[in-house]
Amino acid sequence: MKRFLAIYIGTEAALERSEWKKMDDEARKARETAGVESWMEWGRVNSASIVDQGNPLGKTKRVSPEGLSDIKNIMTGYVIVQAESHEAAARLFERHPHFAIFPGDSVEIMECLPLPGS
Template identity: 40%
Template sequence: MAHYLAVFTMDKAGPRFRAWKAMSEADQAARAEVGLAAVKAWEAAHHGRIVHIGGPLGPTLRIDDAGRIADAVNQLTVFVVVRADTHEAAARLFADHPHMKIFPCDGVEVMPVLGE
């Protein structure tokens, strides 16, 4: 089985994120509690496929080819490394994932880890 990097994405200017931010802190906390429990259940159901549990991604700095460092905004929010028989099988592991059903993530980009 090959390893695949899965990166959850979220459009931080999009409607799902705006709806999340419009919720009260109490509503966000309540939804996050439900969401984290659902993520733990997903992890338990797929524990045999998870190579590295990963986690949330923080603020981004970008360094360019001239050596300049600056803040950057992208859609990357959470990552995990899984193992699967095929690229499509790895992608299908994330169908109906709680990050897209409960949290405001809008997709998961799944790519093979090459050179193993």
């Protein structure tokens, strides 16, 4: 089995399309509750494929030759899964609650490759 890092992507455009910020508190809470329940169900259904449940991601710091800086990116969380192929890993995220219920934009899946020489 190969391992894959899946990054949850969230953009301002996705927030606008979903009209998430325009919802009243009651509607947003109901959507959040449904989203969390669906996300947990996705985790149960795919538990055999999940290697690391991951977490939401917070603010970002960049370190470069120029020094340290605060930046903003579009990554909102991650999970590590295992699958026979890249396509099989990607198919785990079809209709995922991240974008089917929540205002997430997409999930990007990339293979975790072995270190050269190992």
